[in-house]
Amino acid sequence: MKKTALTLLTACLGGVIAVGAYKAFETKQDISIEEKQKVQFASLKEGQVSVGSAGDVDFTVAAAKVTPAVVHIKTTYSANSARSGASPFDDMFDDFFGGRGQRRQRQPQQASGSGVIVTADGYIITNNHVVEGADQIEVVLNDKRSFKGKVIGTDPNTDLALVKIDEKGLPFVPYGNSDNVRVGEWVLAVGNPFNLTSTVTAGIISAKARNIGILGNPDDPESSRPIEAFIQTDAAINPGNSGGALVNTRGELIGINAAIASQTGAYEGYGFAIPVNLAKKVVDDLLGYGTVQRGYLGVEFNENSSEFAKEKGLKTVNGVYVANVLPGGAAESAGIKTGDLITKIEGATITTGSDLQEKIGRHRPGDAINLTVLRGDNERNVKVVLRSSENKTSLVKKENVEALNALGATFSPLNEKQSKQLKINGGMQITSLKNGLLAQQGVEKGFVIIKVNGKSVTSESDLKYAIANSRNGMITIEGVYPEEPSSRYSYSFPAKQ
Template sequence: MASYLIFCLWLRKHRPDAGRLNIDKLKYMSEMKKGLLTVVLSVLFSVLAAYGVVKAATVNEGDNMTMTESGTVTKTVNLAQSDYPDLTYAAEAAVEAVVYVEVTVTQQYQMTDPFFRFFFGDEGPQTREQQGSGSGVIIRPDGYIVTNNHVVANATKVQVTLNNNKTYEAKVIGTDPATDVALIKIDAQGLPTLPFGDSDQLRLGEWVLAVGSPLGYQLRSTITAGIVSAKGRSMAHDPRENNGGIQIESFIQTDAAVNPGNSGGALVNKTGELVGINTAIVSQTGAYSGYSFAVPVNIVKKVVSDLIDFGSVKRAVLGISMSDLNEGLAKVLKYDSVDDMLKKMKLSSPEGVYIREVAKGSSADKAGLKEGDVIVAIDGTEVKSGSAVQVKVNSFHPGDKAKVKVIRDGKEKELEVTFQGSSTENGTVVGDGEIAFFGTTLKEASKETLEKFGLKKGVEVTSVGSGKMLEAGASEGMVITYVNDQPVGTPQDVLNIAKSAKRAVYIEGVTANGRKAFFGFSKE
């Protein structure tokens, strides 16, 4: 480096023009390098651009692209294997825990042929047996099975056949007509079960399996697949039987094929969890026509827990009549439209439940809820329909407390409710001249009703709810004429005779369609 500097100094002294020549040469070489770099970069960018264009226009098999004759390129989504629902595990697990349920119902009937009665006189009630079937789901290894109430209602004998073809006699632990859920038990241990899922987490379009025994024994353990079509459904015409009184409706709607015999079977998600109990179809033919309904497992869990712990469902009651904020309510309240109703009620949206009436002395009444209030949330959970209110209230027990948020005169208010129970003590006055009696309400039969059936006196069953009367065979509109062979004319007569009975109560009367009815139940 030092020698190079000495050379440059000598050159500058002896050849003064050499420095200028050298500088010109360096400038020229620098310009040449810049030009060459520009050319190289231009070529490189051109190559990359050309590659991108060719890549974009090339049909790649992995992208599932096709080119039509006109040159149009179409592309479909290429999902990873993990994105496809693999239902094999759920199906194999569920089929082992779903059982076939066969029931025998013994019915009583009275010979009504006047010719027969003229020659042979009145005979006692005759009996006949009818067979029915459905499905059930094992929920505990020690033999507890959940099914539908309408499958085992009034059954005198229940048999369960497992997927391994073993058959057991079953005992009915309890039923809940309001939700169409029943619990039965067989004497067995180590049974396969289905774990409870969370029906609130189901999403529209999610895959589900329906497992059961459509159309009887020969099609046991049938599995069909579908998606969740809707949640929180109510049915205008409920096909469930013996559901007098309260109804808790918030069904999961699916398009999985369900037919008679599937009732009580499992609705399962793709991870093999129980998310519902198949309960109904709505069809003009009585067979599957594109959609079916299941009771959400979150409702089932509470009902089953109560049936195991108490033998009956301890249901909380709010004590209101209510309506959704829809066109029908607007007409009843004489508003021009839903928008007009919302504006005058000072509501921002039709999401909520309008209180039409508050029962005196009810949980709602004691908490300060009023007619005209709009319920928007219960215990922090938004409620947008009457069925949502039912489901949320049904999750509580009598004595539980909850915060109810309402909109009153355009302002939000939060009130604390202490829930009361649904059961009413026998003899309690529940209406004008009506008293409670083992789950039913009774009143003195009107003159018109007595004339209709050719009776001198009697007691009319005005409503039927969960209880011994329902289980024995009582129906709404029935007129009771005798209790324990003693004539009755007032609800108090029925109550007094039942109180004096030692162990059982025997009822005789006429059904709403004019047929004689006989049934009895134990007071124990």
């Protein structure tokens, strides 16, 4: 009897602690999604998160656990959608998720994809290209309930997006560790291909750290810095699987399905997923800061190979070759030089440039990381403090991001050719408009912002800081329309309306 009473008391205490911890974290605004998951599972016994009775090749437990937490995302695009021009996915993966290419018609269009619930209170990870420019987002759960989805933030450089629905007590997929994924390991892909909801397919990991050249904007290479280090799998992925879950046999999320390599638009054996370790950092940035706080090493590099090593007189084919050290960057400050080979990051071996970018991309400006560098015959460990694209170690403040979002527009920096045509020293062009401060003032798409509150702007960071530091609560924007290069326009309006 005493033993039974003690067991009951222990169980009750565990429940109270778990609930108390959850409530404490619930009020904390900057809690990461991974911390939310850990709190939710605090009172579960280890045996409750297990594989099937047949071992690692039994997919029934993983499928049963994951399927309820993978959602169907339906998007609607108006004729005046902010989405303009072709996506980088269109050329290589035409019609990857249903109806995508048809959206070029000048009439409302619909498309669909998938998403993965990662918290009980409705946070969902999906692809940027699933929700990019959508006017309406409908999220349909596995039990057929439907909710309006809100985009918390997006990152085109990793093709990730964070969406929120207003609901609690939802099933979710726990994070795994994509670093521990091994080639040949069994995995499941869960999504909604061809509008067939809750479809599970099985395969193996075919390769890691694949760079397939589908991200980035060729028209704007200066502001586009894609990270491609995909997990490759032969689990069947088809149109509509975008944003779905790639999980291991324990039902842990190891990747977000993103693309297929196909000549027909349908599955041909090559699917690609974004590693969850990168996705975790990106979505936590979007949740906590409103933008991705990406750290940069400040180098240009080349892949190493037997031919390249022979050409450069290198004594190893390992590592990534530093082709150029950017002035004012983190690498220069740490003493890294052109010709060095970066062989490890935090003790993990680096063999490709995509692997290097993915591991660096998990860190923020100001983070210190340890690199192993080979210079000639000498190997040494170097501590590097990462910097932003503007060579700063400080983070972008959330209020700056919110101030920029209030404008209701997306922007692209002018390239050198455009600046010469307009006879200006750079600026930020409006590439799309939604209901916001700019649209309310009658500013039109294509307008080039040259100054904000008297300060020149040539990057999105310039815009954020200038707007956030407005005096007397007013914003004054000066600029030009490309079709009227000789005319200057000025708009002045309250920072909040």
